[in-house]
Amino acid sequence: MTKPMTTDVNATNRPAAGHRLVRRRGRQLRERFIEGLLFLAAASSVAITFAIVAILVSESLPLFKEVSLLDFLTDRQWTPLFDDAHFGIMTLIAGTATTTAVALLVAIPLGTVIAIYLSEFASHRLRETVKPILELLGAVPTVVFGYFALLVVTPLLQKIYPDLPGFNMLSAGLVMGVMIIPYVSSVSEDAMRAVPMHLREGSYAMGATRLQTAIRVVMPAAFSGLAAAYILGISRAVGETMIVAIAAGMQPNFTLNPLEPAATISAFIVQVCLGDLPHDSLGYKTIFAAGLTLMLFTLVFNILGYWLRKRFREIY
Amino acid sequence: RAEEKIVKIDGSSTVYPITEAVAEEFQTAKRGAIRVTVGISGTGGGFKKFCRGEIDLTGASRPILKKEMDACREAGIQYVELPVAYDALTVVVNPKNDWLKSITVDELKKIWEPGAQQNVTKWNQVNPAWPDQALKLFGPGADSGTFDYFTEAVVGKAKSSRGDYTASEDDNVLVKGVTMDKGALGYFGYAYYAENSQKLRAVPVVPAAGKPAVAPSPETVKNGSYQPLSRPVFIYVNAKSLDKPEVREFVDFYLNQAPQLVAAVKYVALPEQAYQLAKEHVAKKKLGTGFGGESEVGVSVEELLQREGKL
Amino acid sequence: MVELATNIFDAPGSEPATAALKAESRHLNFHYGAFHALKDISLPVHDHSITALIGPSGCGKSTFLRCFNRMHDLYPGNRYQGEIVLYPDNVDILAPSVDPIEVRMRISMVFQKPNPFPKSIFENVAYGLKVRGITQRDLVETKVEQALRGAALWNEVKDRLNELAGNLSGGQQQRLCIARALAIDPELILFDEPTSALDPIATASIEELMLELKEQVAILIVTHNMQQAARVSDHTAFLYMGEVIEFNDTKKLFTMPDKKQTEDYITGRFG
Amino acid sequence: MVELATNIFDAPGSEPATAALKAESRHLNFHYGAFHALKDISLPVHDHSITALIGPSGCGKSTFLRCFNRMHDLYPGNRYQGEIVLYPDNVDILAPSVDPIEVRMRISMVFQKPNPFPKSIFENVAYGLKVRGITQRDLVETKVEQALRGAALWNEVKDRLNELAGNLSGGQQQRLCIARALAIDPELILFDEPTSALDPIATASIEELMLELKEQVAILIVTHNMQQAARVSDHTAFLYMGEVIEFNDTKKLFTMPDKKQTEDYITGRFG
Amino acid sequence: MTPAPTADLRKLIARHRLWERVFTIVGLIALLIGLLVLLGLFTQLAVTGAPRLTPEFFTSFPSRIAEKAGILSAWVGSLLVMLVTACSAIPLGVAAGVYLEEYAPKNWLTAIIEINVMNLAGVPSIIYGLLALGLFVYQFGFGQSILSAGLTLALLILPIVIVATREALRAVPGIIREAAYALGATRWQMVSHHVVPYSAGGILTGVIIGLSRAIGETAPIITIGALTFIAFLPTPPVTGEFPFLSFQWLKDPFTVLPIQMFNWTSRPEEAFQLNAAAAGVVLLVMTLAMNALAIWLRYRIRRKIKW
Numbered sequence A: 001m002t003k004p005m006t007t008d009v010n011a012t013n014r015p016a017a018g019h020r021l022v023r024r025r026g027r028q029l030r031e032r033f034i035e036g037l038l039f040l041a042a043a044s045s046v047a048i049t050f051a052i053v054a055i056l057v058s059e060s061l062p063l064f065k066e067v068s069l070l071d072f073l074t075d076r077q078w079t080p081l082f083d084d085a086h087f088g089i090m091t092l093i094a095g096t097a098t099t100t101a102v103a104l105l106v107a108i109p110l111g112t113v114i115a116i117y118l119s120e121f122a123s124h125r126l127r128e129t130v131k132p133i134l135e136l137l138g139a140v141p142t143v144v145f146g147y148f149a150l151l152v153v154t155p156l157l158q159k160i161y162p163d164l165p166g167f168n169m170l171s172a173g174l175v176m177g178v179m180i181i182p183y184v185s186s187v188s189e190d191a192m193r194a195v196p197m198h199l200r201e202g203s204y205a206m207g208a209t210r211l212q213t214a215i216r217v218v219m220p221a222a223f224s225g226l227a228a229a230y231i232l233g234i235s236r237a238v239g240e241t242m243i244v245a246i247a248a249g250m251q252p253n254f255t256l257n258p259l260e261p262a263a264t265i266s267a268f269i270v271q272v273c274l275g276d277l278p279h280d281s282l283g284y285k286t287i288f289a290a291g292l293t294l295m296l297f298t299l300v301f302n303i304l305g306y307w308l309r310k311r312f313r314e315i316y
Numbered sequence B: 001r002a003e004e005k006i007v008k009i010d011g012s013s014t015v016y017p018i019t020e021a022v023a024e025e026f027q028t029a030k031r032g033a034i035r036v037t038v039g040i041s042g043t044g045g046g047f048k049k050f051c052r053g054e055i056d057l058t059g060a061s062r063p064i065l066k067k068e069m070d071a072c073r074e075a076g077i078q079y080v081e082l083p084v085a086y087d088a089l090t091v092v093v094n095p096k097n098d099w100l101k102s103i104t105v106d107e108l109k110k111i112w113e114p115g116a117q118q119n120v121t122k123w124n125q126v127n128p129a130w131p132d133q134a135l136k137l138f139g140p141g142a143d144s145g146t147f148d149y150f151t152e153a154v155v156g157k158a159k160s161s162r163g164d165y166t167a168s169e170d171d172n173v174l175v176k177g178v179t180m181d182k183g184a185l186g187y188f189g190y191a192y193y194a195e196n197s198q199k200l201r202a203v204p205v206v207p208a209a210g211k212p213a214v215a216p217s218p219e220t221v222k223n224g225s226y227q228p229l230s231r232p233v234f235i236y237v238n239a240k241s242l243d244k245p246e247v248r249e250f251v252d253f254y255l256n257q258a259p260q261l262v263a264a265v266k267y268v269a270l271p272e273q274a275y276q277l278a279k280e281h282v283a284k285k286k287l288g289t290g291f292g293g294e295s296e297v298g299v300s301v302e303e304l305l306q307r308e309g310k311l
Numbered sequence C, D: 001m002v003e004l005a006t007n008i009f010d011a012p013g014s015e016p017a018t019a020a021l022k023a024e025s026r027h028l029n030f031h032y033g034a035f036h037a038l039k040d041i042s043l044p045v046h047d048h049s050i051t052a053l054i055g056p057s058g059c060g061k062s063t064f065l066r067c068f069n070r071m072h073d074l075y076p077g078n079r080y081q082g083e084i085v086l087y088p089d090n091v092d093i094l095a096p097s098v099d100p101i102e103v104r105m106r107i108s109m110v111f112q113k114p115n116p117f118p119k120s121i122f123e124n125v126a127y128g129l130k131v132r133g134i135t136q137r138d139l140v141e142t143k144v145e146q147a148l149r150g151a152a153l154w155n156e157v158k159d160r161l162n163e164l165a166g167n168l169s170g171g172q173q174q175r176l177c178i179a180r181a182l183a184i185d186p187e188l189i190l191f192d193e194p195t196s197a198l199d200p201i202a203t204a205s206i207e208e209l210m211l212e213l214k215e216q217v218a219i220l221i222v223t224h225n226m227q228q229a230a231r232v233s234d235h236t237a238f239l240y241m242g243e244v245i246e247f248n249d250t251k252k253l254f255t256m257p258d259k260k261q262t263e264d265y266i267t268g269r270f271g
Numbered sequence E: 001m002t003p004a005p006t007a008d009l010r011k012l013i014a015r016h017r018l019w020e021r022v023f024t025i026v027g028l029i030a031l032l033i034g035l036l037v038l039l040g041l042f043t044q045l046a047v048t049g050a051p052r053l054t055p056e057f058f059t060s061f062p063s064r065i066a067e068k069a070g071i072l073s074a075w076v077g078s079l080l081v082m083l084v085t086a087c088s089a090i091p092l093g094v095a096a097g098v099y100l101e102e103y104a105p106k107n108w109l110t111a112i113i114e115i116n117v118m119n120l121a122g123v124p125s126i127i128y129g130l131l132a133l134g135l136f137v138y139q140f141g142f143g144q145s146i147l148s149a150g151l152t153l154a155l156l157i158l159p160i161v162i163v164a165t166r167e168a169l170r171a172v173p174g175i176i177r178e179a180a181y182a183l184g185a186t187r188w189q190m191v192s193h194h195v196v197p198y199s200a201g202g203i204l205t206g207v208i209i210g211l212s213r214a215i216g217e218t219a220p221i222i223t224i225g226a227l228t229f230i231a232f233l234p235t236p237p238v239t240g241e242f243p244f245l246s247f248q249w250l251k252d253p254f255t256v257l258p259i260q261m262f263n264w265t266s267r268p269e270e271a272f273q274l275n276a277a278a279a280g281v282v283l284l285v286m287t288l289a290m291n292a293l294a295i296w297l298r299y300r301i302r303r304k305i306k307w
């Protein structure tokens, strides 16, 4: 806020200090104090990140003393716990990327269609009942989803495609996608509903149908909200653990083929965390390096998302 | 309020069912006067807490390793190592598998050794008598004590294994995997086979050339004929905690009740004599591990208990 | 003293209009749920001329206007009675058998607040064409240029057709909305207080535009600004509490109103 | 023909005002970022009288009004120059040493759209007192009643003070906002087009109210409705493009404007 | 100006209408996929777990005998952990949201915080567990307690609460803010008296999504040391003696429902699978109840608020 700048041209015998309008110190101090507190709350998220990064970096340093960064990034095998240890993180990243991609291929179209349907087509009552029910999908313990993928979805898929292995990224990804639907649909529905009515009216007045209005006007106008929803969905998919751990086979395969089994970063981390490894061993340290990599990846995604949202934010 | 009497236990999820059973019975017996808590942080997580002095006992599916011994020494934690049961690693196949009547350790090695990765993908590549069927492998994750033991016993070197198999910490997942695939072969703890013996078939193992194949069962494990795949699981007791009457009482109760409770949760109890020896160790507070920071295959529990303890 | 209303009829919009009817509302009643907003309104809309609706806030001007392109269909609970007949077809556009989309394709509307879509200038104008399935690039380009010229905006934007419409000034945005409405060759254009959000210069240019447009189409305009009504329209209707108090030639209505209420309103005794 | 402006000065608000100054802007300039919205405005605000600001949309009326309670401080990039002196203190309320909150406690404002808080009627009126730390229940109750009586709303709401303010009609809501502004005993009340969202009856009652209020306080009102300015104000300033074109007694300004531009505007040649 | 050939226009409109109908069906199908999966999962759990859903299941401690095992310590633990989570994540998240929306100047620092908040949403939950183990359990000395677990989950859902809070605050119209300022309110008064209460509905949505996420988490809680077998309850928060309130329970060991479930699913005995399913049903119903409460609260708040 700019301080008012007064060019005191003809300041005639103006009372200097102590008049009734002067700033109150007590109130100002209190306001500053509260602002400080709120700032601390907001900054706490940064502090958390720093703490996480600090832990990840310090714990993974011993690993990088033994494994060169080049190997870490270029080796195509990830067998840190085996006798013949390889530390090719790209293997896990490929798994993470594939399951995430499959999940998003489910969640983004379905979530978006649901959002459009709820915001532009459905009645108020339907929307208000369905939305919270759908949000329950996000609350189902992921172990349940994992078994659902393994015991229901995989056999179904095998009926269609008999060569599908019992553990594969496809069914894990599909189920993960369903789990993420509410993240995408709820947040984008909110964003679409926030698009002011006069924009819609402008489109209807041109003779557009609901669908045309939704796709051509409402969605572009809600772009930043949709982007936020998608990013939230991506983040959730990238970080998801149990579904993949149960249904995708936990095989560190360097492959982008969703029909094969693979392991992801987060699944690897949780597995090792609860396993029998000594916590001081090099093998155990790999989870921190993997976590760090994951964090860097999501960071890149988020910066990209932030930039995109800023660039395409529509003012209506 | 009065000083809480509480026994804190953590560690391997393999040992957990036994410890849980003991804890439950113990609390009932004491009418709640002593409280017991059991966690499942894994053997590694358990030792980490144990060596920080946060818990009184930790369950371990493998012996304490060098690094953990160092950590404990640094923190001044001394401990008593007590084997409490056998876990027989069971090699299982799909019931539809009609060719595998028994398997030799060599064949297992051919299947699981690191060199087999990408190379041995068909049954007939292991043994020409077996069909030209895709070989699908299932086993515990490389972070587990089971994996360490199996690789050491079969391949000859701990942690030396092929990587292209379906790994899971949850043995039920492995059970599901093997039941879903005719060409599957997997290994995991005996309890999971025992509970699913209709859906799976355990394969008798030939320990060495010329010896008869032995199927896993409580008897064959107990009498030492199921080799090399039966291993002991342990609890480690903090020596200082052992001075607390409630911990001492609990450990005694553990060793006394073990034969019944271990069987009840589908593990294999040690020979009676082994429990006697263990009780003596507790009484004498015999400190240290019998392994010296390395895991070993094929040691008998009795022999182990005779060894000099290292800290 | 200045006579407020003496010289406002020198404006170019004041030739008496004698054109044929473009549309006509007959005994139109409208309800927002339980609220009876329009009461038995019968009003003609002449072709090639500008018809203004004036009246105090809340009298139902916008409500009436929005009946013409069935905008009220978008919200639940609204109810029409009576009819609005569109000529030369002589169909009642409120009849259930009539598709509101078709109505809207023939009657376009410009809103109070400029509401360009968050798209490029070009896409905004081409939107109506796209909706009609017209996709040949050159045809669309011709039409867009025509419409922008029609809305007196072409020279200002021809070099930045791909810029976002949101970057235009308020007046330009409103003209863009007019261009958008023009591009689909409407037969009747509805304006709902099109200049109330604009500065005087932009207002003047839009008024001029309307006077040009009426050569080709019929125009129905709502305004809260009596001066504006006097300046641009050929016919004026004074609405009050959902009823038409008076409808007349603009000149007549502003100089010799038949009704006392009209006189009170235009002389500023209320409103 | 009807002479639009002949009889509007029979209204009660037209006694010439001779009161002392309540406030005065001196060489006030205001910038929205790079946009120079107010240009060297010097205007007096007399006590116990109503000063109206008229001018076409976008000329800076609201901007000027909002300088008086430092509303612009809320947004970044705004810049004041010059001063607004408040009497009798003779303090420049734009001075950096002055606390905008103190200013706002003495100068209250009523907005264009009624904006009651979504709380009870009572809480709405009592809010200004709460902010000042006045919590004695009986004192607050007295003040609330006083303010509601002052806003001519007491009889309508006295039995439902705990109802939500949102349930009131538009006109009642606006009077509630006036009561809210009155409750803190302001010395000057700013009205920014207070009736533009209201129907004629509500408008009339609020105009009446303002005429009563000016017995106690100074009033500065922005209106786009010239009739309203003529009806209620004692002094009128005509703004155009951020400048004061003319300031005068209302009667004088509407009957014998000094400037050609003023005449053009009030006779409807632009706007 | 000639009207477009009406027949062509009609055909076009008919085509558009057809597309619209197709989309309506697609939309319904998409919705149904989501709902049916949910329904399928729920019924599967409910049918499997039905034999275990007896009153004793809620009042018994874990046991090695599946039929005798219950979830008393688990549901009490879940409830208490959620209490801590809600009590810490809501104030912190709302405060952060308020700062970012109402106070923060638009500069690089705010941009960093903003990106950072979104980024935290994607950190795998187990990493929060590792962080909390170092920070809460050891550094702050909270031990392996309800407090540590609650705070860990609070960190986990903080981004969700912040994002939802910001969206909700944004929906409060500017004129309400100006009205408060015009009456002499300070910024904090404006925020605390008006903006936050009026956006409570939207904030609640975020809180609920967040708590739903937290209540089902397993991995981070295991890392910080939740127990699996615990046959006693935390100290009751209300005591018979002065001062009648006790915070001892914050430091008590605990377990939570998803851990109990996790443990049961990995047991070899089939009978435990029933327990796991039953626990899953309880978990879902608890979440549903929590959601229902929030939806009701949100409805009540929104009913009062008209702009």
Ligand SMILES: Nc1ncnc2c1ncn2[C@@H]1O[C@H](COP(=O)(O)OP(=O)(O)OP(=O)(O)O)[C@@H](O)[C@H]1O
Pocket (backbone or CB within 6 Å): C032, C035, C037, C055, C056, C057, C058, C059, C060, C061, C062, C063, C064, C224, D197
């Ligand atoms: N959606 C609605 N639901 C209920 N009543 C409505 C709705 N829209 C408008 N009204 C009421 O209908 C009446 C007419 O409204 P309308 O918007 O047509 O007035 P107007 O003449 O255009 O006024 P203005 O000059 O303020 O735009 C008003 O009393 C208004 O309160």
Ligand SMILES: Nc1ncnc2c1ncn2[C@@H]1O[C@H](COP(=O)(O)OP(=O)(O)OP(=O)(O)O)[C@@H](O)[C@H]1O
Pocket (backbone or CB within 6 Å): C197, C199, D032, D035, D037, D055, D056, D057, D058, D059, D060, D061, D062, D063, D064, D224
């Ligand atoms: N926040 C802002 N940032 C930049 N320019 C602004 C802002 N608010 C107003 N303006 C510009 O300042 C000028 C004066 O605006 P102001 O709102 O004071 O007009 P007004 O006379 O009150 O008009 P109206 O009758 O439409 O309310 C206008 O040109 C407007 O576009």
Ligand SMILES: [Mg+2]
Pocket (backbone or CB within 6 Å): C061, C062, C063
């Ligand atoms: Mg209107």
Ligand SMILES: [Mg+2]
Pocket (backbone or CB within 6 Å): D061, D062, D063
């Ligand atoms: Mg204004």
